[in-house]
Amino acid sequence: MNAPKLLSTACVLSAAMWFTPVDQAHASEWGCEVLLCASSSNPAWRGVPACHPPMYRLISAMGKWGFSWPTCPEAGTGKPAYEAYEECPAGWNIGYSNQDHGGGQPDLCMQVRNTCPSGFGGRGDCQQTVTMPRPLREDPYYFDVRDDDGNVTRHWFSLRR
Template identity: 45%
Template sequence: MKLILAAVSLFLVSLLPRNAAADEWGCEVLLCVASSNPTWHGVPECRPAMDRLIVAMKAPGFSWPTCPEGGAGKPGYEAFADCPAGWSATQGDDVGRDATRELSRCMRSVDDCQGWQSRGVDRGDRSQAGGLGRVYHDRPPCAYIEYMARPRREQPYYFDIYDETSNRHSRLYFDLKR
């Protein structure tokens, strides 16, 4: 399916004029980001439209080029990937004025009480090792919550595209790195 979508995208991009109007430019951008193998970076016809987009995004009053025919407006943005299996997303650890509400960490509860022996830790104690943090909440301290940094997406932007034939939405992730 992705290969067919990429082939159709490449064909349609080649048909678009070089000096496309705003909505044509939006459709050209949409077709380029739909390319997955190779990504838009590997499609020479996509470079002008995507470079134009990246430059335009830095200008004051930037408005994302849309593609009404493709059913796509402004894309979404998800900085973080899903947490690994068994972990759930949670807010960052920052406190105070600069605290963030974004779900930038992953957490899981660990119950390591089988064969438990005192480790000399108390409720509220924290430890850090190998990128994982632990906060001990209960006595005995064999049950704790483990935290880790949430992985960042390589392709944080996305479009949700509706497919009328399957009556489903597909999410197309892409990046805007040059």
């Protein structure tokens, strides 16, 4: 590598090293704002005007190539988890609509019912499997935040505007 190229490369690397802590601190600050706003429950972040800028910035950034969720290391949390579906009602089990094709989503609630007339017992040919769509969560994202006493609190939120 010739001297001018080496010098320019060194300058670029020095500048990158110089600005990285500031960028990391800024990203951490944004991540903590997102965590604080996402954890707001009454009202949700949409009802807190100060939360609009960091959350709208997040929603916009999510659609861009190379998106990385802003984190808040000071709070001990990483990126949130996502769970699209509510639990099935009591007495129902989780089912998969596309199970025959090698997988699928856990998007059904199923229940096996005995359809035999009274007194005929539980014969196998009297069983019917009933399904219904599994309810979607209104707030599908969540953070688990550990309190000072070690307890974990789950904070659910949505990214709908």
